[in-house]
Amino acid sequence: MDFFKYQGTGNDFVLIDDRNGTFPASNQVLIEQLCHRRFGIGADGLILLQSDPDYDFRMMYFNADGAEGSMCGNGGRCIVRFAHDLGLFEHETRFLAVDGEHIAVVSGDDISLKMGDVSGIDQRDGLTFLNTGSPHVVRFIDDLESIDVVAEGRSIRYSATFQPSGTNVNYAQQLDNNTLFVRTYERGVEDETYSCGTGVTAVALVATQQLTxxxxxxxxxxxxxxxxxxxxxxxxxxxxxxxxxxxxxVFSGTISL
Structure with a gap:
């Protein structure tokens, strides 16, 4: 099987052209093995690019644990770059993901990905919560460098408040009037990742509400x-x-399944 490795601000993914529909998408063990950083290709997730009669393509996303995931913002930007590299569109594309339709534009190195509308921001047991295609908790703190994101994030991710599916957890620090520093614990990866697209989207929306x-x-x-x-x-x-x-x-290769 041919595969391609892409990254968006350090959030990395295995990309597979599955327009012929032959990838064993129900094999969770295989997907987990492919994402394993010691015994596989290594990635935060795996993404299939599939055919769709009404769109340029369909995005099917799996977490590193092999389970199909909710929307992934950085993964969405990576599959847009992948589709562009495959010649599926020139400048603007329209594709289908698990949370519905997305539009994206390629402009040089940057991908502008239109995310789904967000109905509002909630409070759950004193924690700020919203869904930007994936569920996210957002917390603002003063010293983001020193926090143990994995330990703190895991305790919220598995707390009774967010069961049974859990939540992603973002910690943010305001650097100036229009800049934030963000670190994220991602469910499915069950670790801190270098970046999380739906997470930074969630943080930005909360920042305009709470920090104006x-x-x-x-x-x-x-x-x-x-x-x-x-x-x-x-x-x-x-x-x-x-x-x-x-x-x-990042690179491409071939692996035997």
Whole structure:
């Protein structure tokens, strides 16, 4: 099987052209093995590019544990770059993911990915929670460098409040009037990742509500820089949300299944 490795601000994925529908998508053990960083290719997740009669392509995303996941923002930007590299479109594309339709634009190194609308931001047991295609908790702290993201994030991810499916957990620190530093514990990976697209989107929306930061908001992650633009609605919801940043091919190869 031919595979391709892509990364978006350090969030890395195995990409497979599955337009012929032959990949064994139900084999969770195989997908977990392919994502394993010691015994496989190594990635935060695996993404299939599939055919769809109404769209340029369909995105099917799996977490590193082999289970099909919710929407992945950085993965979405990577599959757009992959589809562009395959010649499926020139400048703008329209594709289907688990949370519905997405539009994306390629402009040089950057991919601008339109995210789904967000109806609002909730409070659950004193924690700020919202869904940006995947569920996220957002917490603002003063010293992001020193926090144990894995230990703190895991305790919230597995807490009774968010059972049975759990949640991703983001910690953010305001650096200036339009910039945040964000670190994320991702469910499915069960570790801190270098970047999380739906996570930084969630942080940006909460920041405009709680810190009165205007759009666009610039995000620093351990894997690089992103920015999020959006429109805040009078009813507390958000639309016209774009996640913007680089996505690049790292290498390609062939592996025996």
């Amino acid at each position: 930061m205007p759009s666009p908001i610039f995000i620093k992650t351990m894997g690089g820089n992103l920015h999020v633009s959006f429109n805040r609605q009078a009813d507390g919801g958000f639309n016209t949300i774009y996640l913007i940043g680089p996505a690049k091919r």
